[in-house]
Amino acid sequence: MTYLADIAALARKDLLLELRSRDTVPAMVLFVVSALVVFNFSLPADSGDLAAYGLLWVAIVFTALLGLTRAFVAEREQRVLDGLVLTPADRSTIWIGKGIAVLAFLLLAEVVALPAFALFFEPVDATLVAAVLLADVGLAAVGTLLAAMAAASRARELLLPLLFLPLVIPIVVGGVGASVDDDPARYLGFLVLYDLIFAILSWASFEYVVTE
Amino acid sequence: MIRARALERRFGEKRVFRGLDLDVAERDFLVVTGPNGSGKSTLLALCAGLLAPTRGELEVRASRERIGYLAHEPLVYRELSAFENLDLYGRLYRIPERRERIGMLLERFGLWDARHERVSALSRGMQQRLALCRALLHEPELLLLDEPYAGLDEAGALLLDGELAALGGSRTCLVATHDPARVAGLATSSLALV
Numbered sequence: 329m330t331y332l333a334d335i336a337a338l339a340r341k342d343l344l345l346e347l348r349s350r351d352t353v354p355a356m357v358l359f360v361v362s363a364l365v366v367f368n369f370s371l372p373a374d375s376g377d378l379a380a381y382g383l384l385w386v387a388i389v390f391t392a393l394l395g396l397t398r399a400f401v402a403e404r405e406q407r408v409l410d411g412l413v414l415t416p417a418d419r420s421t422i423w424i425g426k427g428i429a430v431l432a433f434l435l436l437a438e439v440v441a442l443p444a445f446a447l448f449f450e451p452v453d454a455t456l457v458a459a460v461l462l463a464d465v466g467l468a469a470v471g472t473l474l475a476a477m478a479a480a481s482r483a484r485e486l487l488l489p490l491l492f493l494p495l496v497i498p499i500v501v502g503g504v505g506a507s508v509d510d511d512p513a514r515y516l517g518f519l520v521l522y523d524l525i526f527a528i529l530s531w532a533s534f535e536y537v538v539t540e
Numbered sequence: 541m542i543r544a545r546a547l548e549r550r551f552g553e554k555r556v557f558r559g560l561d562l563d564v565a566e567r568d569f570l571v572v573t574g575p576n577g578s579g580k581s582t583l584l585a586l587c588a589g590l591l592a593p594t595r596g597e598l599e600v601r602a603s604r605e606r607i608g609y610l611a612h613e614p615l616v617y618r619e620l621s622a623f624e625n626l627d628l629y630g631r632l633y634r635i636p637e638r639r640e641r642i643g644m645l646l647e648r649f650g651l652w653d654a655r656h657e658r659v660s661a662l663s664r665g666m667q668q669r670l671a672l673c674r675a676l677l678h679e680p681e682l683l684l685l686d687e688p689y690a691g692l693d694e695a696g697a698l699l700l701d702g703e704l705a706a707l708g709g710s711r712t713c714l715v716a717t718h719d720p721a722r723v724a725g726l727a728t729s730s731l732a733l734v
Contacts, residue, residue, distance in 0.1 A: 410615055
């Protein structure tokens, strides 16, 4: 119960910070809509729906990256992470709390992005929504761990994309596959597997990221 | 409470200190002095477990929830209010009757009227008072205070004098300061880093 209470306190804090500062979510929404508009004009008319789905996944991954670059700004500026690490709360609760906030921000951006995608490109069906939800979990899990690693580094703006993009290639593969393949179930299953493996790895390794 | 032998800490090529031996007994009040860059803050961060020694041994006989750590930064969120910050820490430290304890500290440190103001709107001195509230919130056994008088006006400094006088003798304190005369009456030992 204490573990869940700690997660709730930390996630609530992140949501409250965003509600106050409104730094991250508006930027993510603007970015993903702008990207879809640019793609709409840059994609040749006869390129078909396969290319459009591919571009949607590119937009989602880069929107997540944008959110992640801001994920630990408040902790870094005031060294609050040191204060949190000294509390008796299990260090993994910091990762889960932050991951929940990142996931919530990504979902909010997609509430706008998916209707925009339907408007410019192709209809959005239940399979695509399921793929996006599963991908979001993986993006938040891996991304939050890497954002914490990058936050401790001087070259954080360079380090995060360099670590994040290669690690989320499987998410793009699974997401695009689920969007365009006749048998999306195996790609959805692949996304579930990715989420499980990387969530467990991130959960177990977060302590070593935030302590020396 | 703290035992260090041949302690060394490097940051890349830069060696902050080496060969440091230190013994701090329970309820000791150790004043750490030294010029800028001599390693006072590093020593306190090592004792808090936030840094690891490069070489040597360091044993701190206090679990992390029993350590109160005051750093250069207040370690609080700028966009949360004083009360919200302490409430978050209070939850994570599982403090019984959290709100009463927070209210008492805010009152004692003269922050009660500013409790709902965001930290970003508080002066440096008020942020330092808040940082002291955060460090004392869970009634730690081991207090690691890095320049606790920084930013405090005379009223705040007198307040802190009283707090340290009340804590001295019942807690183990390590205080890094450029003004050792201020805590000379409380000190049981001192360490001068060079």
